[in-house]
Amino acid sequence: MQSTPNYHYCLLGAIGWDHPAWNGVFYPQDLPPEWRLNYYSTAFECVYLPYASWHAASAESLAEWRHATREPFRFLLETPPTPSAHDAALLAALGEKALLVHPRQGPPLIWLEPGANLRQLAQTLQALEASPPVYLVSASADYVQLEQVRTLLEVLGY
Numbered sequence: 001m002q003s004t005p006n007y008h009y010c011l012l013g014a015i016g017w018d019h020p021a022w023n024g025v026f027y028p029q030d031l032p033p034e035w036r037l038n039y040y041s042t043a044f045e046c047v048y049l050p051y052a053s054w055h056a057a058s059a060e061s062l063a064e065w066r067h068a069t070r071e072p073f074r075f076l077l078e079t080p081p082t083p084s085a086h087d088a089a090l091l092a093a094l095g096e097k098a099l100l101v102h103p104r105q106g107p108p109l110i111w112l113e114p115g116a117n118l119r120q121l122a123q124t125l126q127a128l129e130a131s132p133p134v135y136l137v138s139a140s141a142d143y144v145q146l147e148q149v150r151t152l153l154e155v156l157g158y
Contacts, residue, residue: 013045017044042070
C-alpha cells in the first residue's frame with residue numbers, strides 16, 4: 001500500500017516588509033512607502049514582527065495594517081515579554097490577522113536562515129504531519145531566497 005503524501009498550507013513571508021534592498025527589485029521605484037504593506041501582502045501571506053516593532057505602533061496604525069492586507073494574510077507577532085493592556089488593544093486592532101508566536105518556535109514556524117538548504121527544507125516539509133498552516137519566514141528578508149522557496153513550494157504542490 002502506498003502512503004499518501006502530507007500536504008500543508010504554507011504561508012511565506014519575511015521579518016518586516018520595509019526593506020531598502022527590495023526597492024526596484026520587488027517594490028516598484030515609484031511606489032510610495034505607505035503602500036508597501038499592501039503591495040507586500042499581494043505577494044506574501046505573512047509577516048513576522050518583533051515585539052519592539054508592533055508594540056511601538058498605535059492601535060490606529062495596526063487597524064490600518066489589518067485593512068491594507070488581503071485574506072488570509074497573517075501578522076506573526078513576537079510574544080510580549082510581559083503582556084499589557086496596551087498590547088491587548090494592539091492585538092484587538094489587528095483582529096483575526098494577529099497571531100502571537102514565540103521568537104523561535106511554533107505555531108508551526110520554520111525560519112529560513114541565510115543560505116538555507118532547499119533540499120533539506122523540502123524534506124522537512126514532507127516529513128511534517130498534516131497540520132494547520134506552516135509559516136515559512138525569512139530571517140534575513142532575502143528576497144532571492146524567498147522567491148526560491150516560493151518556487152520550491154510550487155514544485156512540491158503546496
